[in-house]
Amino acid sequence: MACRISELVLGCRDAEVLTRFWCEVLDFVVLDRMDDGSVEIGPREGFGGAQPTIILSVRDEPEPGKSRLHIDVNATDRDQDAELERLLKLGARPADIGQTGQEAWHVLQDPEGNQFCLLKARIKEL
Template sequence: MACRISELILDAADPERLAAFWSEVLGYVELDREDDGSIEIGPPGTGFGGPLPTLVLSPSSEPRNGNLRLHIDVSATDRDQDAELERLLALGARPADVGQTGDESWHVLADPEGNEFCLLRARIQPVRA
């Protein structure tokens, strides 16, 4: 028996803003809101426990220090990397410098709160519910 990732938790100064951003990036929908201000987003039609992990944006007022020790990699499902980069930048992502050389096949970006993530070159098939 093995485990699989069911949720990823991301501390957020503004969970509402990050939930909106990541929902657009991933094609996710809001699944749940907690009294503490946490917002859970996930794949439409499946939600928690489905084939993809959900993302919980948890309110936090603590400042972030340095780069995240864990980051998200995303791959386009319906367009090439350049077109997806344009889409992500239009949604509010911005280029991030984490020491890359410029020869990488991926783009390092940051979400609206500065959390780094990478856009990979490879296009992958979407998960079907």
């Protein structure tokens, strides 16, 4: 058996803002709060399930250069356009990384500027 992703770590200045954002986007819950202000969020069944958890790791200063973490999301219960509208209402913003406009995905930023993509295909809920 190979390894599989169990958690993703995302550096941030304000873990509470991103906790609210990503919990709404992914229908996650808070699993743990660390003494340094970092927060672990994930599916209701907790760590080790079918989906990885996300650790929102508090850092005083943003790391120089491009973020090394990139998250792709797929809608589960609506089409891409409806999901894009929902994400924008939650605080996501479009990100221009040189797209042509012909891509089947949307490049977005969360409230702190971390890029992620909304892919076209709808996937089944777990």
